[in-house]
Amino acid sequence: MTTVTLPTVPPPQRYTVAPGRSLAELTAWYGPLPLRRRRVPLAGAALEVSADAGESAFRFEFDDRELRAVLTSERVDDLPGDRLQVTGDLVLDDVAFPVLLRLRVVERAEDRLLVLGTAKLPYRLLRRATGFRLPWRLPATRLRLLVAAEFA
Numbered sequence: 721m722t723t724v725t726l727p728t729v730p731p732p733q734r735y736t737v738a739p740g741r742s743l744a745e746l747t748a749w750y751g752p753l754p755l756r757r758r759r760v761p762l763a764g765a766a767l768e769v770s771a772d773a774g775e776s777a778f779r780f781e782f783d784d785r786e787l788r789a790v791l792t793s794e795r796v797d798d799l800p801g802d803r804l805q806v807t808g809d810l811v812l813d814d815v816a817f818p819v820l821l822r823l824r825v826v827e828r829a830e831d832r833l834l835v836l837g838t839a840k841l842p843y844r845l846l847r848r849a850t851g852f853r854l855p856w857r858l859p860a861t862r863l864r865l866l867v868a869a870e871f872a
Contacts, residue, residue: 735833735871737765742869744780746787748843748860755858760784767833767871778806778821780867786854788812791819791839791865802828804835810865812850817841821867832872839865 742762748755763783769776778793793808804823809816823837841863846852854860 733769735767735769737762737869737871741872743867744782745866747864747866748854748858749862749864750859751861755860756854758784758786760787762867762869765867765869765871778808780869787852791821791867793821804837806837810839810841812846812852815850817846817849819865821865823867832870834868834870836868837866839867841865 744760744762746760747757760782763781766779776796780791782789790811793806795807797805799805802825806821810819819839821837821839823835826836827834843860843863
């Protein structure tokens, strides 16, 4: 019996997410307690895979009254176990904030890629750097951004 391992990232081309095939959620945490969980509309998402050594670039666009931002990748690393580590910037009000997004490849084929990932953001640093604010009654210490998308 032979085992065939498929690459984590699909062949070179540009992939997008169809409307209704994605999910984004922003959760405010205070210590171990989740205070607020809110779905954030994902206005667009794209994955560009180049032919040069499998270089890839992710781009997620969030469009909500609380979170209008763009997450772009600078580097994508393959991790063991069908995982990707995306190092990039979350751009809020023209200010870039560094983000580490850990993605798990749930399903993959030649023409599509289904990923699920989270990024943990320290709320106080994010607020100081970008001016992003939650309502005053939410004493958050960190935020979790959850992203699920099907690139086809």
